[in-house]
Amino acid sequence: MTHLSNYGNDRLGLYTFVNLASFVQSWTNLKLQTLPPVQLAHKYFELFSEQKDPLWQNPCDDRRHRDIWSREKTCDHLPKFIVIGPQKTGTTALYLFLLMHPSIISNLPSPKTFEEVQFFNGNNYHKGIDWYMSFFPTPSNITTDILFEKSANYFHSEDAPKRASSLIPKAKIITILIDPSDRAYSWYQLLIIDGQQLRSDPASIMDEVQKFLGVSPHYNYSEALTASNIASPLGKLLKASKTALLCKKEIVKSKLEMYLFLMYPFNQ
């Protein structure tokens, strides 16, 4: 079983399998049985569970694979080098410096992860090779243009090395190493806020933010963020937003209207 997006190896496998089955039928008393395709697949992965996780192989090194690929699946849509991180080492700066070179071309941006594709490290990998290749533009000059991608979290991913070496074995790799304490300090300067909690429990989040920023005096958000405290602008906003939520079906038709409605007390 292969995880190539073509049938170069699988055709050979099927040919061997058919001949094996006819040999068994002709020369033995064994009764061959089969199952419908989906059940057969379940059975297969029960027996070979290690193959549940695909490992996309490189289609470019085998002429048979290249020959049956469509034009869109040219090997020119794969990177020639990758910047693997780690995070907080200056990867964004390096990425921008590389982009300044006329022959070095990056992947197209991702709506979710911006300049990074983050293919080899996580679940995006299961979206397949076509998904990955769709991030790379067609080079205007195949011989001189060099495609690359930078995903800073490849560095600490356990899966990324084997996945990358299977799909792009010839790609060069760039990593940036700095004093770990500088990285730690950079992380320390960053506060990640849980957006869901900001909605459900803003006061606790704001306590955390104050601590992180070291602001003084400590402001009592628990008190300020109550509907009863309507004298303050925050109270007005909260009251307005509460009203908006209560009657949103009737009066709030879109997110924009909701926004304007919430901001109304401040725009008067």
Ligand SMILES: Nc1ncnc2c1ncn2[C@@H]1O[C@H](COP(=O)(O)OS(=O)(=O)O)[C@@H](OP(=O)(O)O)[C@H]1O
């Ligand atoms: N030349 C240049 N220009 C701008 N910034 C530079 C440069 N070299 C390194 N840095 C520092 O790199 C830190 C951010 O690293 P990353 O881009 O890898 O961060 S991230 O993982 O993408 O969040 C970030 O560090 P901190 O400021 O300490 O957070 C940047 O200041």
